[in-house]
Amino acid sequence: MLRKLLWILLISFPLFAILCASFSEENPTDRRVLVLLDDFAIKSSHSLYFKSLESRGFDLDFKLAGDPKLALQRYGQYLYDAAILFCPTVERFGGSIHVASLLDFVDSGHDLIIAADASGSELIRDIAVECGVDFDEDPAAFVIDHTSYAVSETEGDHTLIASDDLIQSEVILGSKKIEAPVLFKGIGHSINPANNLVLKVLSASPAAYSANPNSKLSSPPTLTGSAISLVSVVQARNNARVLISGSLSMFSNWFFRSGVQKAGSTTKYEKCGNEQFLTELSKWVFHERGHLKAVNVRHHKVGEVDEPSIYRIKDDLDYSVEVYEWSGTSWEPYVADDLQVQFYMMSPYVLKTLSTDHKGRYYTSFKVPDVYGVFQFKVEYQRLGYTSLSLSKQIPVRPFRHNEYERFIPAAYPYYGASFSMVMFDIGFRE
Structure with missing residues (x-):
């Protein structure tokens, strides 16, 4: 019996370790990444990009896209927190991975990088379409630009x-x-x-177009000018992030180390911007930057510290929340001047811009409106490049009790005076 128990523990321990290494809101970059390849040669030809990820603490698991043992989850738990698809020619994934499972992977809050190519398969195109991106329908098409190409020995090649x-x-x-x-x-x-x-994070120039460079144009190209996106990103409503590139080559060591001189320019750079561009972009995709969290949401009456279970109309209250941004290694105070709170019931009765102490704390004070019912404190924050914040706390608001009204209402003093004058007049008349 003891031997069986030890055997079960030995088998289950690796799986337990995998599940424990999953994405954590407290440490967004402590995660495992599945890398699917067309060929293991890509692991060597794109090693600089992979090393930049590993140097930042990512655990990369390299697999062939057709591996029959592929799986994104086991026993209802995801084994990975992000995936990189460097397999533009794959016609069918192995194991239990398919288009629907990858989309469920993103819908569950996980991140994805897709690198297509001119020889991209329908499978990769279908995934991109589901993410809101349409590649050129011509499988032999390249982006061509006769004004913004890279000067090289092959002057006739304007697809670079x-x-x-x-x-x-x-x-x-x-x-x-x-x-x-x-x-x-x-x-x-x-x-x-x-x-x-x-x-769009990288766009083509107004003179670019998409076509087969080895054949003459028989009809106008479907993609032209700045409408052509070379690299795009998606941030889903659940804050999952997706990077879509039309080029696998741009991630390669050869491109990372290449110098570049743009046509029409006399400036020659010893190193192109690919490494910096893709490294910085990967930091955003994997939540090393632009990832916000809100903690310590508090509200109470002015002069008190405890959160009440109910407010009364016309109460003065304080509201505060702390917002931090992940820097890649630690949580740092997030500083902005456009964070707002709503006191909401069917529609916002109060809308206040929160002040900040530049240490992460945002706060404001306001008076409860003269309307009773069930209200909500709501913070809906959406800003380009940042994860969205959606906070809500429900609180009822009651009217005055019968013994809480003012004995004499100042606005009614004229009526009081009129009543007393009529009484005095009546007394005098009787006398």
């Missing part, structure tokens, strides 16, 4: 794009400016302008 049209967001790309253009060779995609969950 040198783009510097980056999203202007420090939270997504970091505070250090990316000086050198980013090299890109692959397929372009479009996003729906009405979809505010998808953002």
Whole structure:
């Protein structure tokens, strides 16, 4: 019996260790990442990118995309907290992984990186479509640009794009400016302008278009100009993040180490911006930046410290909350001037911008409106690049009791005077 128990413990311990290493709100970067590859050669050809992740504490598990033992979860628990799909040609995943399971993976709050290519399979395209991105329908299409290409020995190859049209967001790309253009060779995609969950982080120039470079154009290209996105990101409503690139090559060691000179420019950079761009972007995708948490939500009457179970109309109250941002290694105070609280019942009766002490604490005071019912303190905070905050606390508000009204209402003094004058007049008349 003892031997059987020890055997069960030995078998279950590795699984227990895997499940314990999952994503934690208190330590967002302590996570396991599944990396699916078309070929193990990609592990070597893209080693600089993988090493940058491992150096920041990520545990990468490399698997072939067709491995029959693949699984995202076991016994109802996810084994990984993020996935990287560097398998643009895969026609079918192995094991229990498929399009629906990957979408469930994202719907459960996990992050995803997808690298497609001009030879991208329908499987990868289907996943991208579900994330709000449409790749060019032509499987042989490349993004071509005759004005913003990278100068090289092969002057006729204008599919090697040198783009510097980056999203202007420090939270997504970091505070250090990316000086050198980013090299890109692959397929372009479009996003729906009405979809505010998808953002273009690297765009093509107005002169770019998507077509097969080995054949003459028989009809106008479907993707043209700045509408072509080279790299996009998605932040879902559950704060899961997805990176979609039309090029696997841009993650490679060769691109990371390449110098670049943009056509029409006399400036030649010894190193292109790919390494800085993709490293900083991965920090955002894996929640090392732009990840907020709110703690210590408090409210009470002015002059008190305990949270009441009910308020009375016209009470003066204090409200406060602490907001912090994950810096990659620790939680730092988040400082902003646009955080607001609503005192809400069907519609906001009070809307106040919160003041901050620049140490993470936000606070305000206001008077409970002269309306009784069930109210909510609501904080709905959405800002580009940051995880959204949605806080609510329900509290009832009662009217005055019969013995809490003022004995004499100042606004009624004229009526009181009129009543007394009529009484005095009546007394005088009788006399």
